[in-house]
Amino acid sequence: MTAQYQPPIASHPSSTDLSDADFETISEIAKSRFGLDLQPSKRPLVHSRLSKRLRALSIDSFAEYCDRLKRKMDEGEEDHLLSALTTNVTHFFREPHHFAFLRDKIAPQLRKRATSGQPIRIWSAACSTGQEAYSIAGTLIDALPGIINQDVRILATDVDPAVIQTARSATYKADQLSQIPHAIRPLLLDGAPSNGYFTIRQEARRLVRFAPLNLMDEWPMRRRFDLIFCRNAAIYFDKPTQSRLWERFAQSLNNQGHLMIGHSERLSGPACQTMKNVGTTTYQKNSLDFNLAKGNHS
Template identity: 55%
Template structure:
């Protein structure tokens, strides 16, 4: 999951001139391709982030960098641009109230649904390096370890292929594992890797999760309705219009009475407000009939 670029303040040395035109070109490209909304107040921060890319590419100016981004041979740079403009800050069981609600309120219903023979689908829609998705899986297996035998799947997606690879590998620094509450640890078999300071997620958790790349403002290939969607600290990157459209799309992707979890600094807005009722801290339950999706398989 992503954090607001304004919360990072590296030293912005004017090694490269960065004109308003350069900033506008990068802002427009980031908005068109990724939905990122870069306010003028972020110009210095964008400069300091992207100056590293200019050095790495041996470019002499931001004008050269903008030119590269708009050429076919610059396609591979898009990933680096995205990574530079977003900060993936996350940890296991972040915003723990969501996982407590999942455990105490939602999971019993999902367990009954799975054991009745129905499919259960959850979506970590801005999964970053994967801690959120693994926390969801651990919460479900803590309720009932037998769930791994049923049709229960977690789709975990992010726009950044680099963080998706980290998530799929499931290797994390020891200090992150140590932060997991003791009562959850039995769900997380800790396997030391060749590097003593890294741990690998248990295969039982990995088996429940499908990781993939997905741009939230582009088309979504999934057709089956979800029972729960986590999308936390991603909408803060979008302007109000894009946010409202995203909430509507989530409403359409959720089944009746399904749940949506969003970030602590985010709020539902636009027409989708009528589709949800608040049931907890940044936790919402869909209350309208989903007429948009109802068949097919996906993840």
């Protein structure tokens, strides 16, 4: 009996489907739009993560997906591309040494400024789903009783609109509760967890404003900051992009303001002329005028 011909079963894109040209297109879009540095070693990761996106869109090839991106057939697709290529790993009080430094070293300085009527501005850049911003708020409320009645604001931004929506909801799974120190829980939680979730108290939420922001774009903020958190975001950028980012942060800080970055990141470039290391991945601006420090007297 002769076996009948069976047509091949359609399969999901394999590693060979992500051609050199496709990878180059995706890398160029990721770099120009979001500053992401996709080295050739990231190719398996790009294939794996974007294969899921292709299936969701019912697209048969990476070439078709790249064409869709280049022709901007869906303005929101770049956001999906970003979400697929980056990892929004965060939790409350991540890298706790930063919050200890905020409580013990920075908060007393902020108290003096706040009680004298000066505004306090803090920026949680690349805030992801908001745990970092609320950890900052909880630390300040704990260290500075009455802070919610002062002119204190925490700006929390992220390039991904989806995670900003989660942050604004201020609702998290109950299994994240263990990340919050016991002393701060009453200051952050709006009652006990219910149905597997807990919500952040209004007092803490009033300190924080969430907004979408691409760090590669122009920054609309006009007021300088007393403290900037930007942790584990620059690891996605190449060295020149990192240096430019650190320089822009330094320019956006008040004199004696602080910058906190991720555990695997180090300051580089022109920012090193005006920032000094004062703690674990914690830097302080020590120049009155960034341009003068760079030798620009114009």
